Amino acid sequence: xxxxxxxxxxxxxxxxxxxxxxxxxxxxxxxxxxxxxxxxxxxxxxxxxxxxxxxxxxxxxxxxxxxxxxxxxxxxxxxxxxxxxxxxxxxxxxxxxxxxxxxxxxxxxxxxxxxxxxxxxxxxxxxxxxxxxxxxxxxxxxxxxxxxxxxxxxxxxxxxxxxxxxxxxxxxxxxxxxxxxxxxxxxxxxxxxxxxxxxxxxxxxxxxxxxxxx
Numbered sequence: 368x369x370x371x372x373x374x375x376x377x378x379x380x381x382x383x384x385x386x387x388x389x390x391x392x393x394x395x396x397x398x399x400x401x402x403x404x405x406x407x408x409x410x411x412x413x414x415x416x417x418x419x420x421x422x423x424x425x426x427x428x429x430x431x432x433x434x435x436x437x438x439x440x441x442x443x444x445x446x447x448x449x450x451x452x453x454x455x456x457x458x459x460x461x462x463x464x465x466x467x468x469x470x471x472x473x474x475x476x477x478x479x480x481x482x483x484x485x486x487x488x489x490x491x492x493x494x495x496x497x498x499x500x501x502x503x504x505x506x507x508x509x510x511x512x513x514x515x516x517x518x519x520x521x522x523x524x525x526x527x528x529x530x531x532x533x534x535x536x537x538x539x540x541x542x543x544x545x546x547x548x549x550x551x552x553x554x555x556x557x558x559x560x561x562x563x564x565x566x567x568x569x570x571x572x573x574x575x576x577x578x579x580x581x
Contacts (some may be wrong), residue, residue: 369394371403376411381414381421392463393465398431398439401448401456410458415463426465430514433469434494435478439513442494450475454482461486468514470506471493484509 369376377394384392396407407427414424431442432453448456457464457479467483468491469476483490492505493514 369407369410372410373406374413376416377410378421378487381418381424384422389422391425393425395430398434398442398447400446401404401452404429404448404453404456405460405502407422408456408463427460427463428466428468429464430468430493433473433479435470435473435496438470438494438496440494450478454478454480457486459469459540464488466491467571468493468510469510470497471508471510472497474502480509492581496578 372379380392380394384390394407396404398424406503411427412422413428418521420550428535432448433450434442437496451524457467460518464483466489467479469481471492472495480490482488491512491514492510496504497505543555
């Protein structure tokens with residue numbers, strides 16, 4: 368996060384990143400007051416105007432302004448820019464913002480999402496507790512990127528009212544749905560061994576022991 372470092376911080380990053388093979392980057396701004404977001408946007412403008420030796424600054428990345436409270440992670444949710452003011456900043460610095468991470472199931476995110484779509488800013492799916500159907504609808508509506516795909520967000524599974532779980536898989540672009548009841552699942556054993564050995568390797572965490580023990 369670069370929201371408190373100003374242009375000096377961006378210049379330092381520009382000189383350091385090439386040592387690690389990075390030739391261009393998007394400085395990030397987390398959930399914070401509007402003044403800090405605007406300060407970072409102005410620093411980006413100044414730095415982008417002087418891109419040269421070092422890694423280029425391509426624009427600004429925003430995360431945390433509208434996320435699921437249960438999946439907010441390190442994003443603070445007090446004393447931060449309001450949705451209305453953030454939308455105004457997107458308009459004011461439309462040539463600086465490149466990606467904005469949102470949780471599509473949070474209703475307050477809609478004005479930000481629509482503004483991003485109108486201004487050509489990429490809306491990214493992240494810090495979300497959306498269901499499979501909500502996530503699918505979000506991508507159909509225009510979400511084009513994912514932030515923290517495996518960081519505290521749920522997997523592609525749906526818990527049904529009867530307690531069963533529907534797993535949604537993909538195979539060459541086709542969705543296949545397998546529904547099972549984890550408590551009553553049975554693996555059928557053949558009456559006659561086919562004289563073939565099977566080696567099964569799996570990595571399921573302890574917190575999902577019930578599924579693992581199946």
